[in-house]
Amino acid sequence: MSAPPEQVTITIDDRSVSVPKGTGLVESALQAGIEIPVFCYEPRLGPPLGACRMCLVEIEGLPKLQAACTLSAQDGMVVRTSATSAQAADGQEGVLEFILLNHPLDCPDCDKGGECPLQDLTLRYGPGTSRMVVQKRTFDKPIPISPLIALDRERCILCYRCTRFSEQVAEDGQLVALNRGASSIIATFEDEPYRAHFSGNVIDLCPVGALTSTVYRFRARPWEIQNVPTVCAMCPVGCNVWATTREGKVARVLARNHPEVDGGWLCDKGRFAHDHLRAADRLTEPIRRIRMRGLVAVPWEEALDAADEGLRAAGASVCVAFSGGETVEQADALSRLVRQGLGADVALLPDDPDPALDAFRAPLAAIRSANVCLVVGDEPVLERAPIVDLWLRAARRGGAEVVTVGPAGAIAAPPGSAAAICAALAASSPPEELRELARDLREADRVALVWSGDDDTGGRHLAGLAAALELGEGSGAYFLPRTPNGRGVAQAWRAAGDGRGIDPSGDEALGALIVSGDEALRDTRVVALADRARFVLTTAMFMNEAAGQSHVILPGTGYLERDGTVVNLEGRSQRLRRTVEPPGWDELAFFAQLARRFGVDVDPWTRAGVDELAALPARSGTAPVVAAPAARGPQRAAGAGGDFELVRYRALFSGAAVERVPQLAFQRPAAEVELPGGDASRLHIATGERVVLRSGEVSRELAARVNRRLAPGVARVAEEHADGLADSVRIEKA
């Protein structure tokens, strides 16, 4: 650890303030309670650019006004802002007059109006009138740079925040500035749609209404909304968000910077998928299957009676399938109903992270300051926990060595080999290709380890490696669960009983199956179980998926309609706040009532669940949990005929919620298969060509995409396009 930085004292507007050396002038002024207005300055975007000149200040000893955002505090500096310096005030007024020269000032039309830094700063620092008499520059507007973002070039003040984000934070490089001088414009590269996982952040960053969200477009004004601080429960990162509501509906989701978790960035799923709450096929009433009449909407009490009856008939032969999106409280109520009320003991947990890793817990932000980051596992981090990918990129920019070992990694490894790699790296004499990495890991001060794969035992393997490396302060190890609250759900299930272990993997009839949530309904294992169950109780938000085999369907809630706790991948408990009212009872109320009928008192309005979780019993050896699919065997070399090992990944833009937001359709994974460069050229397959994937009787036709980073003999497909395909496939040109 380095020594605390030296303090310097500077004077700003006759107030003296002492800050660590190297602190920017804008932050130093803020510490003294003085605001220096800025447009382009945003420390999260890397080094300051000094593009807008809004931050002009007078510095004693320098002949001209200086851009404060580009300077750092030096001992003895005397700074005068526009509050005490007429020269600075005049300069800022001039800057604003220039910025407004070509600005349309169509504030009444503009979505930013009312929360626009340009409006605010013009009012405070700008000239009262304009001297511009000639025609202003005009452009076509709005230009949809993607189905999610509308660009208004007239309003753009060329602060380059958006392009800097694209280039230096998300590193997608798709948003660029074209031309020079007065004809500079922001554009996407080659006018392609801006298709990237984090594109929505440029809307937050833009200090004017030049980049606006098409989803939020014209929906509300800043004085007509309420912002609810909550947490995104769409992936295991758990970014902190503001949910904006107007007239009882969620209008948009904004980042609420949590410097340890998300650093103020959101992925597009979290930002734009909220409209699924208002999908046309949303269930609002309980539905019951009635003989000869099919599925009929019934009152809540009747649904409760039907569920009671169905579960009583099943006795202890009950299995519950979780989605991993439930809050801890919901999972707790359901677990206690099943384990304590019904005496049953079987659950399908989407995730069951090994608690061994808790010893190496660290905030996600620790990744950024690591010297060496190691990512193992088959799934792309970006698709599983997108913000982690941003932290890894930040680490790489900061000079860290970021190494991916896996089917698409810098060090190629066959699918399913992550555990073996952890063991090899922990061993005293690692194999040749890992030797250098092992040495770096051992020598590094701070290490970040990330497991990005479906194997629940990953935590244990990673913990083994972490222990061998003797990770200390500043290092962290992270297991990326598959589902948003998979970790909290598993904990709640464990806390509710001691587990006697009944494996539902047999084929005898099951008394009853409780399916909790839409994601569970899509699980093929759950569908298979439902075939064997005499009674199926489902909670689901959307009809078409729930109908299938259920006997009672309860309308489910979305995460924005829930109050409760979620546990993110770091193990951090975060509070979900109810943003809008659900259409009916929420699951918690229903299951609490149902539990009461079976003699279990679940008080849905206390946080008992969370308190119990804090004193979590250690994981017992006989976990009554269906094991995750076993790790795959060693890789077979790609046969001459084109035999490939298939790696599936769950795309971020997939799932019931994303499918219901038309604006997100373009973000969903294309129907394509990624092939390694060597194999593709051997089979004469080029990107874009149609290929057929065959395994046994099943065949699928997809477009090919050559990915030179894939290990030989590995083909990668998004889960939703790999239906029915086995782990090894034969690929040929169509």
Add this chain to the structure above:
Amino acid sequence: MQNPFEGAKGFAVTLGQIFRKPITQQYPEYKRPVYPRFRGRHRLHRHENGLEKCVGCSLCAAACPSDCIRVVAAENSPGNRVSPGERYARIYEINLSRCIFCGYCELACPFDAITLGNEFELSEYSRDDLIYTKDMLLRPPTKTMPVADRDLYDTPDPVWKRES
């Protein structure tokens, strides 16, 4: 009562009134002209080319002290152009049972899209009927109210207008 004439004096005053012309106005048969700047029911206006002046910016709603304006905006499309610019008011409602006729909405509007007219006969049998929708506000008023002569009553140009 000490002095009996005191009572008679009072009667005399009353008696005198009987032969005066009454000042009672026979509303609704007779409608007294309102002052030119009277603030009555709102109207929304159109441009000469038929497009609505209102762009649905909600500034009137922000200014309204009794919070009785509701604006829900939407985007103009080539097939459905309602106002100039990008935005128009898909829903525009004023709850006249809450309105205090202060005229702030008129002051706030950047496009002079909303003004307070001189219609004041707004009674209804149901409160719901007092929620005026955009169509009702855009329509020319069905009742015409007599307005007093501007030259007699209107205030001269305000100072800020005279000096600029």
